[in-house]
Amino acid sequence: MTTQLTHLNEQGQANMVDVTxxxxxxxxxxxxxxxxxxxxALTLIQQGEHKKGDVFAIARIAGIQAAKKCxxxxxxxxxxMLTKINVDFEIDENKRRVYVHxxxxLAGQTGVEMEALTACSVACLTLYDMCKAVDKHMRIGGIEVIAKSGGKSGDWQK
Structure with a gap:
């Protein structure tokens, strides 16, 4: 089975997909x-005692802005023209992780997976930036699409 990459034209050149x-x-x-x-670092965030302020509020705004600028x-x-963007956080104390969801x-002609991934990535990067003075060994990982709906290919969930 051959999968054609949609962002390449017949000559193998980069091509923006026509969704008209x-x-x-x-x-x-x-x-x-x-x-x-x-x-x-996790304790400072949880207790709202980080000297840079409300780390989650800044990371949330950064994620929203990133989705809009994808x-x-x-x-x-x-x-x-995104109609809804949510950025939420879940703390796992046992693994010392902050999960970004x-x-x-939108109502449109193309999917929003890249916008969701970009929002997640930039929110994680912002958490890193806000906390790097306290912890220089943070690690970002596991960024992936976990669900999508709409369009010709229909609904999908991991």
Whole structure:
């Protein structure tokens, strides 16, 4: 079975996919990732005692802004009129991780997986930036799409 990469034309050159004839449908994508950190860094975040302020509020805003700017960052992404962006955090004290959960949604002709992934990535990077003075050994990982809906290929969940 051969899979054709949609971002390449017949000559193998980079190509923005033409979505003109695709139907407008409600499309949604969810992504998740995590940042692993020291117990001290996690405690400071949880107790709101980080000297840089509300770390989660800043990371949430950064993730939302990143989703909105995805087409400026990823060369062949379409600029999209997103109608909903969520960035939420879940703390796992045992693994010393903060999980970042993102959701992007719109009514449009193309999917929003890249926007959800970009929001998750930038929120994790922002957590890193906010906490690096306390912990220089943080690790970001596990960033992936976990669900999508809408469009010709239908619904999918990991």
């Amino acid at each position: 004839d695709k139907h407008v449908t409600t499309r949604e994508a969810r992504a998740v990732g995590y940042i692993e950190m020291s117990e001290l 087409s400026d960052l990823i060369p062949l992404c379409h600029p999209l 993102t959701l992007c949604k």
